Amino acid sequence: MGLFDRLKQRLTKTRAAISDGISSIFRGGRKIDGALLDELEELLYTSDLGPVATDISAELARMHKRGEIKGEEDVRLKLREILIGKLDQAPSTLTFDAKPTVLLIVGVNGSGKTTSIAKLAHRFLGEGRSVLLGAGDTFRAAAADQLEAWASRSGAEIVRSHQDNADPAAVAFDSVSAAVARKKDVAIIDTAGRLHTQKNLMSELEKVSRVIQKVVPDAPHETWLVLDGTNGQNAINQAKEFTQAVKVTGLIIAKLDGTARGGAIFGIKEALGLPVRYIGTGESMELLEPFEPEAFVDAILGKTLA
Amino acid sequence: MFETLTDRLNSTFSILRGRKELTEENISDGLREVRQALLEADVHFGIARDFTERVRKRLTGEDRLKGVDPSQQFVHAFHNELVELMGPEDAELNVAKSGPTIILMAGLQGAGKTTTCAKLARFLRKKRQMRPLLVAADIKRPAAVEQLRVLGRQLDMPVFHEAGLTPPQVCQKGVEHAKQNGYDLVILDTAGRLHVDAELMAEVAEIAKLTKPHNQVLVVDAMTGQDAVNSAKAFHEQLELTGCILTKMDGDARGGAAVSLKAVTGVPILFTGTGEKIDDIDAFHPERMAGRILGMGDVVGLVDQVQENIDENEAQVQMEKMLLGSFTLEDMFAQLRMIRKMGPMKKVLGMMPGMPKEVRDMDVDDKQMNRLEALFTSMTPIERLKPDILDISRRRRVARGAGQDVSAVNELIKRFKEMKKMMKQLNKMGMGSMFGASAKRDTLRGMSADGELASGGGGMLDSLGALGSGLGAGMKGLGSRLLGGGGLPGGMGDMDMNAMLGGARPMGSSATRKSAAKRKDKKRKDKKKRKGKR
Numbered sequence: 013m014g015l016f017d018r019l020k021q022r023l024t025k026t027r028a029a030i031s032d033g034i035s036s037i038f039r040g041g042r043k044i045d046g047a048l049l050d051e052l053e054e055l056l057y058t059s060d061l062g063p064v065a066t067d068i069s070a071e072l073a074r075m076h077k078r079g080e081i082k083g084e085e086d087v088r089l090k091l092r093e094i095l096i097g098k099l100d101q102a103p104s105t106l107t108f109d110a111k112p113t114v115l116l117i118v119g120v121n122g123s124g125k126t127t128s129i130a131k132l133a134h135r136f137l138g139e140g141r142s143v144l145l146g147a148g149d150t151f152r153a154a155a156a157d158q159l160e161a162w163a164s165r166s167g168a169e170i171v172r173s174h175q176d177n178a179d180p181a182a183v184a185f186d187s188v189s190a191a192v193a194r195k196k197d198v199a200i201i202d203t204a205g206r207l208h209t210q211k212n213l214m215s216e217l218e219k220v221s222r223v224i225q226k227v228v229p230d231a232p233h234e235t236w237l238v239l240d241g242t243n244g245q246n247a248i249n250q251a252k253e254f255t256q257a258v259k260v261t262g263l264i265i266a267k268l269d270g271t272a273r274g275g276a277i278f279g280i281k282e283a284l285g286l287p288v289r290y291i292g293t294g295e296s297m298e299l300l301e302p303f304e305p306e307a308f309v310d311a312i313l314g315k316t317l318a
Numbered sequence: 319m320f321e322t323l324t325d326r327l328n329s330t331f332s333i334l335r336g337r338k339e340l341t342e343e344n345i346s347d348g349l350r351e352v353r354q355a356l357l358e359a360d361v362h363f364g365i366a367r368d369f370t371e372r373v374r375k376r377l378t379g380e381d382r383l384k385g386v387d388p389s390q391q392f393v394h395a396f397h398n399e400l401v402e403l404m405g406p407e408d409a410e411l412n413v414a415k416s417g418p419t420i421i422l423m424a425g426l427q428g429a430g431k432t433t434t435c436a437k438l439a440r441f442l443r444k445k446r447q448m449r450p451l452l453v454a455a456d457i458k459r460p461a462a463v464e465q466l467r468v469l470g471r472q473l474d475m476p477v478f479h480e481a482g483l484t485p486p487q488v489c490q491k492g493v494e495h496a497k498q499n500g501y502d503l504v505i506l507d508t509a510g511r512l513h514v515d516a517e518l519m520a521e522v523a524e525i526a527k528l529t530k531p532h533n534q535v536l537v538v539d540a541m542t543g544q545d546a547v548n549s550a551k552a553f554h555e556q557l558e559l560t561g562c563i564l565t566k567m568d569g570d571a572r573g574g575a576a577v578s579l580k581a582v583t584g585v586p587i588l589f590t591g592t593g594e595k596i597d598d599i600d601a602f603h604p605e606r607m608a609g610r611i612l613g614m615g616d617v618v619g620l621v622d623q624v625q626e627n628i629d630e631n632e633a634q635v636q637m638e639k640m641l642l643g644s645f646t647l648e649d650m651f652a653q654l655r656m657i658r659k660m661g662p663m664k665k666v667l668g669m670m671p672g673m674p675k676e677v678r679d680m681d682v683d684d685k686q687m688n689r690l691e692a693l694f695t696s697m698t699p700i701e702r703l704k705p706d707i708l709d710i711s712r713r714r715r716v717a718r719g720a721g722q723d724v725s726a727v728n729e730l731i732k733r734f735k736e737m738k739k740m741m742k743q744l745n746k747m748g749m750g751s752m753f754g755a756s757a758k759r760d761t762l763r764g765m766s767a768d769g770e771l772a773s774g775g776g777g778m779l780d781s782l783g784a785l786g787s788g789l790g791a792g793m794k795g796l797g798s799r800l801l802g803g804g805g806l807p808g809g810m811g812d813m814d815m816n817a818m819l820g821g822a823r824p825m826g827s828s829a830t831r832k833s834a835a836k837r838k839d840k841k842r843k844d845k846k847k848r849k850g851k852r
Contacts, residue, residue: 057363060543121566122428122539151594152433153468154461161460176468207569210594240428244360244543249570267427269512276543295458 030059030312034091038084044076052087059312060275062245064282068094092313098278099305101287104262106234108141112191112199114224114231116184118217118258119238120250121205124266126155128238128292129200130162131300137166141197146187147172148180148220151204159202166297169194180204180216181223188227201232208253221258234261236289239276241268247276251284265303266292324611326355327396331389340391345377348392360574362547365403365581373399397608403577405604409561409586411442412532418496419448420504420529422489424522424557425537426549427510430565432462434537434591435507436469437599438563441589442503443475444597451501453492454479455525458509466507473596476501485509486524493529506531513552523556535588536562538575546575547582554583565591568598577611580604632656645738647731648702651694658687692720693730705731 033055042048049069056065072090075081081090106113115132119125126149133143145168149155156172163170171187184201191199203220206213224231237260239247254260265274268291277288288303330351349370356366376395413419421438423431439450452470454477456462463479470477478492489506496504508525511518526534534557538546553559562579567590580586587602632652694702696719701708708716708731710724717724 054363057357058544060360060545062358120541120569122430124428127427152465153472154465157461157464158459207566209568209570240539240541242426242543242545242549243539243541244545244574245358246360246541246543246569250541267512269514 030055034084034088034313038087044081044083044087046073049073049076056275060244062248062276062279064098064275064278088313092309095278095309095312096305099281099288099309101281101305104287104289104302106289108197110228110230110233112144112188112196112228113233114188114191114228115198115200116203116221116224116232116235116258117200117238117264118203118235118254118260119205120207120240121152123205123238123240123243124264124292125149125205125238126158126162126202128264128266128290128300129159129202130166131292131297132200132290133163133168134166134297135300136198137168142195143168144187144191144194144196144199145170146184146199146201148183148187148202149204150176150178150180150183155202155204162297169196181220184220185223185227188224188231192227208250214253214257217254217257234289235259236262236264237286238264238266239280241265241274241291243276245276245279248279248283251280251286255284255286260286262287262289264288264290264292264300269293269299326358327352327612330355331393340377342378345374345392349374352396356574356577359577360543360546362544362574362578362582365547365578368581369399369403369577372402393612397612400577400608400611401604403581403604404587404607405580407586408601408603408605409588411588412560414502414532418451418493418502418504419533420493420506420531421533421535422506422508422522422526422529422531422557423535423537423563424508424553425510426512426539427459429510429537429539430591431510431537432456432465432469432507434563434565434589434599435466435505436473436475437591437596438589439475439503439505440473440596441599448503449501450475450503450505451492451496451499452477453489453504453506455485455488455492456507456509457485457488462507462509469596485521486528489525490528513549519552519556526557533560534558535560536585538562538564538579540564540567540575540590541569542575547578550579550583550585554585559583559585561586561588563587563589563591564602567591568593645741646703647694647697647705647734648699650734650737651691651702654687654690654694658684658691689720689722689726690730693717693722693727696720705734 034052037048037051037055049072052072053065053069056068059065061068068091071094072081072087075090081087117125117129117132129145133145136143143166145159145163147156147159147170149159150173156174160170160172162168169190171183171190173183173186180203187201188199190196201220201224203217204213206217208214221232221235235258237251237254239250243250251260251263263277263280263286265277265288268274274291280286281288290300291303291308293299293301330348352373353366353370356369357363361369373392373395376399377392411419411421423435423438425431435452439452442448443450452466452475454463454466456466467477467479469475478488478495480488480491483491485508489508492506493504495501506525506529508522509518511522513519536550536553536557536559538550542549550559550562562585564575564579564587587604590600590602592598592600693716696716697708701712701716708727713724713727713731717727720726
């Protein structure tokens with residue numbers, strides 16, 4: 013099964029909603045008019061596209077006036093074009109040149125950081141790299157245990173503190189030092205979930221990032237923000253605030269296997285230009301896919317329009 | 319929490335300010351903006367549409383009042399509809415008539431179920447004197463059981479779990495265990511599940527069937543977008559939800575989910591999770607929440623907070639001192655301590671009505687308050703009573719004692735003098751603007767059909783106002799000190815006191831004067847009372 017098929021299968025709910033939505037809007041051979049465009053805007057809004065939805069439907073209206081779009085297929089094609097255009101991104105810079113390559117994973121509470129780390133570890137191990145995990149979430153009860161359980165399942169090594177409320181920066185320091193000493197290819201550092209509105213916790217993150225640099229000066233090589241795919245417009249605020257505290261270089265969108273459509277990605281891309289690196293599409297360890305704009309948009313819109 | 323929505327709405331309402339009357343046209347203009355604001359706040363699309371239509375009906379129907387400022391009328395209609403949408407009644411947990419009360423907690427992954435279980439158990443133990451048993455039935459996520467156990471240990475609360483059983487079996491055994499051991503509250507923590515996962519949804523339905531919980535509660539992340547409604551509906555189909563709990567309300571989510579949930583599922587919101595700490599959980603009141611969304615503050619909640627933590631007599635005495643001009647550093651110190659008793663500054667400020675955006679956005683670090691307190695405690699009682707004797711050598715000593723610069727002491731004294739001067743001015747003005755916000759509230763209450771707002775809080779509101787102004791001066795000082803350190807953008811230090819206190823202008827000046835007169839009356843009475851005591 014190809015990547016596209018798998019993605020399509022996992023995003024089936026998402027697809028059903030938007031694609032079928034478009035079909036039902038055009039049911040009975042309706043012509044494009046104001047009312048239809050309003051319905052289309054509503055459809056896009058319910059996919060968490062937010063203000064982007066208004067932009068898109070305004071653009072479609074303009075095109076319609078100029079006579080560039082006529083029927084359902086035209087709308088689908090244009091929509092695809094616009095959406096892909098909005099997600100255009102540079103390819104991943106993750107080349108694993110540095111040894112260890114240090115990844116710092118950040119995000120709000122419950123966005124799916126720890127699970128995403130487990131999936132990343134599984135993926136990298138599968139590519140034949142050695143992986144070390146740093147249990148930097150020292151705040152939430154049993155968070156380190158959770159990561160340890162994942163680590164033992166996937167066969168990654170883990171560095172953790174057995175104290176409650178240990179200093180996360182110290183754990184990060186130890187983890188990266190261990191990764192250097194044990195000559196690991198990748199070190200993935202977990203952090204505690206924090207709401208982006210809490211300034212002191214955001215500065216803590218800054219400190220973690222700074223302390224890592226004491227071991228490996230150009231680390232963390234990548235800082236990825238994990239966003240909950242079911243989050244709405246607030247995800248944009250999260251991205252903004254986290255980018256201010258640490259230099260976020262990419263996004264992981266988790267939990268995209270529900271009916272959520274991760275439409276907030278478009279808003280984030282527009283506001284901050286952050287590339288999406290991976291999307292999480294299910295509970296088991298394999299279900300983390302590299303993000304590809306075309307495949308993603310096709311999966312959302314349903315039909316392959318080559 | 320709702321700051322951005324509040325600001326959007328306020329700018330919308332200001333379109334209508336100054337207009338003579340509401341017309342079809344300006345209502346439509348206002349509503350279009352409102353709808354956009356709601357959508358940006360993640361309110362469900364359909365609900366945003368219905369909601370604005372209902373507000374329109376209310377405004378164009380019989381409810382329209384002549385001679386009342388259109389923007390106020392608009393706000394009022396909006397407020398009432400919001401309350402309808404989210405409530406209108408306060409919802410309560412169901413309590414079992416006999417045997418333990420069972421609460422089943424369900425929700426998506428990462429909504430905050432486990433943390434909320436612990437918070438809720440602690441809340442009910444504290445407020446209702448219940449004996450809770452936590453049941454860990456999340457065997458899916460690694461270490462979820464351990465997480466609940468750790469929380470249980472922290473709270474000194476028993477956690478039930480038996481390895482090797484399926485979640486429904488664990489829950490059933492947990493309930494039996496509670497019955498045998500005399501616990502009167504069982505909270506079942508289940509695994510997070512997606513509403514489209516048929517297998518897991520059947521499992522949670524099975525748990526509900528076996529344990530017959532009195533409360534089936536959905537835990538929802540306040541940051542959820544348009545999808546909140548879909549997942550809530552799906553859960554409601556499998557379970558018979560009796561309520562939901564919104565978590566992570568301390569972020570800057572605009573709470574659209576909060577507004578949509580009740581309308582879509584008919585399931586009321588019971589509690590909100592408002593912070594990282596275990597006691598950060600609040601009962602949900604639609605009326606108050608609507609007030610907060612509209613930037614009217616949560617006066618009732620503030621009064622509650624005050625009543626719980628502050629001695630009314632003391633507050634009264636403080637206010638009189640301020641009014642009479644016999645205000646000393648000692649009193650300023652007492653006020654600071656009083657306000658701090660009410661909880662973290664950020665939370666208290668969020669509940670104050672009419673707070674401008676700068677104040678709400680300000681990152682109030684409670685450590686700054688500690689530093690302020692240190693300055694006070696480094697003074698001798700005489701110095702606090704007679705601030706004038708604080709010459710440079712005394713100031714140096716105080717600074718050393720507090721471990722801070724002399725400039726910090728100077729700053730404090732400067733603020734104190736300004737505050738005293740301001741008190742005098744306010745006194746001259748009949749304290750009118752100070753109570754702008756509460757007067758607005760009064761007037762709105764007059765307009766409201768149900769009129770149950772802020773009842774019984776009258777006396778407290780007075781002292782509250784005094785506290786507010788004290789707080790204002792304190793914050794002002796704080797702001798400029800922070801500015802001095804280069805930490806705070808924007809002109810917090812130069813903030814206009816009027817903006818702080820009178821941010822919400824009184825609607826009718828008569829209402830304000832009346833309350834001022836009432837206050838004077840009360841002052842006289844109280845004075846007599848105290849004289850009598852002596």
